[in-house]
Amino acid sequence: MMEKCVNLPAWTEKWPAPAKLNLMLRITGRRPDGYHLLQTVFQFIDLCDWIRFHPVDEDRVSLYQTLPGVAEADDLTVRAARVLKAETGYAGGVGIEVEKNLPMGGGLGGGSSDAATTLVALNYLWGLGLSVERLMRLGLSLGADVPVFVFGQAAWGEGVGEKLEPIRVPECWTVVIRPDCHVNTGEIFSDKNLTRDSKSIRIADFIAGQHQNDCLDVVVRRYQAVKDALVVLSEFAEGRLTGTGACVFAQFDSEQSAKSAYRSLAAKWRCYLVKGVNESPLYAKLRAVENIS
Template sequence: MIQKQINRSAWAERWPAPAKLNLMLRITGQRSDGYHLLQTVFQFIDLCDWITFHPVDDGRVSLLKPMPGVPEEDDLTIRAAKLLKMEAGCEHGVCIEVEKNLPMGGGLGGGSSDAATTLVVLNQLWNLRLPMEKLMELGLSLGADVPVFIYGYSAWAEGVGEKLEKINIPEQWIVVIKPDCHVDTKEIFLAKNLTRDSKSITIADFIAGQNQNDCLGVVSERYQFVKDALVDLSEFSEARLTGTGACVFAQFDSEEVAASAYRSLQGKWRVYLVRGVNESPLFSKLRNGSYIS
């Protein structure tokens, strides 16, 4: 975690909240409280929401443009900022401006990433100096996917997704399809026919090609749009589901081949051409920014 003083010009910056993909997802058990025990691999992609933080003098936390139909107090960026203020005993305020580019309900982690960027950047802008471990602890209370965005690097994850180990993954070109449906994650994890006893594997097993997603069968059975997207994308490369979806993706060795698949699918699907990256774009910006003194 970068702990250098950040100067005032950083308040004028737009901060990325990147998407993630689950390159593998195994369900290895279930705790007594109902939470599922997982093994998964997270990698970031260079598709991002963008967040700007505007300082205010009255100590309030607010959104510049609240999302229609979502009470402001339920917005994850607002909850993250208020949680950070409470934890640090901070009296500062902020008005948060979010440019949404990540599709909602796609399994790309948009809300979780927005919350993580809020925690990480306000920790710097307010000069709170909370360590990464504390920010990850706060993030976990907001959602299981928030810690990996605070961790900031591709990760092998276990537990409920909070036990993270750094992993280097080839940074390939990726085509992502967002089917026109919203998968109910809770519904998938409650499904009676969901596999819950997969054998644990190692990082070496994943690298060797074991990349199954235990949610794939249940999601495909219940969501025809996801099933159709997988079929169409598989004409170009191995098509996989990220998390519980709805987004599906395929990796490519070259930009040229990925771009060709992207163009072919554009007329039928909401599709994205992106690059897998191991370091979160947020942390690349923090590390490389001239505004850090």
């Protein structure tokens, strides 16, 4: 028998899946399984994919439209929905419609964020009642960046990014440049020249200005477009790499200075004018949906 969808009005909503920036990233070691141990600072930006979930009357998880180069079964939204079903024994299905705005392979965590939004939204829409901690654990099985998107707060991250502590950082106006290349995360982490023995730092060191990203040298050696983007960005402010790239960004003291840099850069580069946010818009949406239901 089909299970009943709870809170039917909530199914008409469109859920945000925001991008993240790594405001710094240090690689401090390696686990026996090859995954790298990090110290990083995650903050969200107000640039989002948007996802609608459609109730279906059968035990089937499907996508309205596949993404270029990603088979339906490999899509992180589909995988997240299936992981949730497997974990809970939930017998229903869902149709998933993704409005994709975040570049793939951009270091903005788009796929991971789509997965996290699927976990959080379906947990609610299917009435499963899993805790945030349990959703974060499930998310980790899909990718190292998924837990922070489920966590939903800007965070100091350790481990592979799953040990998270909330952190408040300035919500700066930011320009993100998207160079014309895709960086494969696995390829950067397997480069023999990658720095893997950085000393651990404290939050205070980051606040005092330690913004280094240990992936930077390897990425700019392999991708000239990332190097060029950093050079052009540094004419305006400190240019930084998010994750393993390809995107680079710079934070500004005012909306006006960010807008002015954006206008100059947008003539030649694909870029975004965004704002850093310490709370994921996913949770504002969840609260709004809880109120209408």
